[in-house]
Amino acid sequence: SYRKGGYHAVRIGDPFNAGRYIAQRKLGWGQFSTVWLAYDTQSSNYVALKIQKSATQFSQAALHEIEVLSAIADGDPSNTKCVVRLIDHFKHLGPNGQHQCMVLEFLGDSLLRLIRHNHYKGLHLNKVREICKCILIGLDYLHRELGLLHTDLKPENILLFSTIDPAKDPVNSGASPILSRPESNLNGGSTMNIIEKKLKRRAKKAVAKISGRRTTMGGTTEKPERNLDGVNVRCKVVDFGNACWAAKPFAEEIQTRQYRAPEVILRSGYSFSVDMWSFACTAFELATGDMLFAPKGSQTFCEDEDHLALMMELLGKMPRKIATGGARSKDLFDRHGDLKRIRRLKYWPMNRLLVDRYKFSEDDAREFSDFLCPLFDFAPEKRPTAQQCLQHPWINCTVSINVDMKNQGVATVEKLEVGVNNLHLKARK
Numbered sequence: 101s102y103r104k105g106g107y108h109a110v111r112i113g114d115p116f117n118a119g120r121y122i123a124q125r126k127l128g129w130g131q132f133s134t135v136w137l138a139y140d141t142q143s144s145n146y147v148a149l150k151i152q153k154s155a156t157q158f159s160q161a162a163l164h165e166i167e168v169l170s171a172i173a174d175g176d177p178s179n180t181k182c183v184v185r186l187i188d189h190f191k192h193l194g195p196n197g198q199h200q201c202m203v204l205e206f207l208g209d210s211l212l213r214l215i216r217h218n219h220y221k222g223l224h225l226n227k228v229r230e231i232c233k234c235i236l237i238g239l240d241y242l243h244r245e246l247g248l249l250h251t252d253l254k255p256e257n258i259l260l261f262s263t264i265d266p267a268k269d270p271v272n273s274g275a276s277p278i279l280s281r282p283e284s285n286l287n288g289g290s291t292m293n294i295i296e297k298k299l300k301r302r303a304k305k306a307v308a309k310i311s312g313r314r315t316t317m318g319g320t321t322e323k324p325e326r327n328l329d330g331v332n333v334r335c336k337v338v339d340f341g342n343a344c345w346a347a348k349p350f351a352e353e354i355q356t357r358q359y360r361a362p363e364v365i366l367r368s369g370y371s372f373s374v375d376m377w378s379f380a381c382t383a384f385e386l387a388t389g390d391m392l393f394a395p396k397g398s399q400t401f402c403e404d405e406d407h408l409a410l411m412m413e414l415l416g417k418m419p420r421k422i423a424t425g426g427a428r429s430k431d432l433f434d435r436h437g438d439l440k441r442i443r444r445l446k447y448w449p450m451n452r453l454l455v456d457r458y459k460f461s462e463d464d465a466r467e468f469s470d471f472l473c474p475l476f477d478f479a480p481e482k483r484p485t486a487q488q489c490l491q492h493p494w495i496n497c498t499v500s501i502n503v504d505m506k507n508q509g510v511a512t513v514e515k516l517e518v519g520v521n522n523l524h525l526k527a528r529k
């Protein structure tokens with residue numbers, strides 16, 4: 101991909117935009133770009149520099165992304181809406197052509213890495229709740245204030261706030277922002293290597309701190325989570341390459357497979373509620389470590405049909421009108437609204453799944469599925485909006501902790517309820 105029309109090869113220390121940004125290390129890459137940690141000599145901050153491939157279609161895609169990100173930044177001057185901020189953009193001419201570059205605020209690991217780091221065990225529900233709140237604030241802003249659909253919401257596209265501050269790193273303090281030239285990076289003991297190792301170690305620690313396992317009832321081998329207190333999990337929605345204005349959707353097939361809404365599969369038209377579907381899939385994955393729907397095709401049915409079957413096994417039968425109402429309905433459903441090639445479905449509702457497979461307590465399972473299930477309504481217009489979700493009791497929850505302090509000779513606290521605006525102690529002498 102490092103050829104004409106493709107990625108731009110970057111060396112540590114390379115200057116961009118007339119020397120304003122200095123490349124520090126690679127943060128990630130995607131189909132369209134490589135993303136670099138860079139030092140902004142003007143603001144003395146670290147930023148993420150997204151360097152797009154240079155071919156025309158990639159440049160056009162970048163210009164669209166810049167337009168969307170500019171609207172996002174303009175509508176949120178205080179930068180509080182849990183959506184990544186565009187700081188600057190420019191073109192960079194290199195041996196492979198002209199590359200559109202976006203300068204974004206520097207964020208941390210994705211939720212996918214967080215899930216992986218946690219060995220696909222699922223995060224503590226309190227953390228899931230906090231992450232969900234951030235995503236909902238972002239979606240509510242995009243949907244209601246901007247009229248924008250993300251269309252590719254998934255754990256990979258939600259980044260945690262960086263807990264690493266390269267500027268405050270003791271190894272780096274006082275050092276020039278140009279950490280090293282590429283040659284020195286090859287030596288085992290170069291400054292860059294030491295800093296990189298340190299940054300990696302810190303990143304690992306930070307992720308370890310905020311992950312942690314869900315406490316379960318009964319005799320499982322799972323350990324209760326540590327470090328529950330004092331870690332404010334915050335995150336932001338990123339990757340607006342596929343975002344579109346609700347008024348002018350441009351693609352028929354949107355969303356990453358596992359997070360795709362049924363109306364997209366059936367080609368029945370879509371709107372904001374597709375993001376709510378993906379959001380609910382993401383919330384489930386955070387809480388359990390497993391993708392909710394992971395369809396596979398076979399010799400007798402296609403991936404789409406398996407996907408719809410998995411949905412109906414969890415959510416019940418799709419109303420006939422909806423099943424038969426899309427441009428692709430005839431390929432998949434008969435006129436009664438039954439799938440053509442997958443006839444026998446095993447119903448396993450959400451709250452049972454959470455208890456039986458994921459060992460949630462009955463209470464946790466009920467509360468979480470009360471929150472999630474309405475988001476999986478087959479009728480898109482019936483799904484709650486991000487704004488409505490933010491009002492839901494599960495999001496604004498009262499965390500109940502039963503504490504028994506009998507043996508310490510103090511009062512027996514039966515129930516400690518910590519709400520957003522209230523703190524109740526029900527104590528018994």
Ligand code: ATP
Pocket residue numbers: 127128129130131132133134135148150184204205206207208210256259338339340341
């Ligand atoms: P895709 O194929 O997913 O559309 P893309 O080329 O549009 O990829 P992004 O998904 O925006 O690129 O970014 C690629 C990776 O770079 C991300 O997965 C993430 O690891 C990293 N990254 C992107 N933006 C930031 C940021 N603001 N701060 C830190 N890392 C980032």
Ligand code: MG
Pocket residue numbers: 130256257339
């Ligand atoms: Mg991406």
Ligand code: MG
Pocket residue numbers: 130132339340341342
């Ligand atoms: Mg993208």
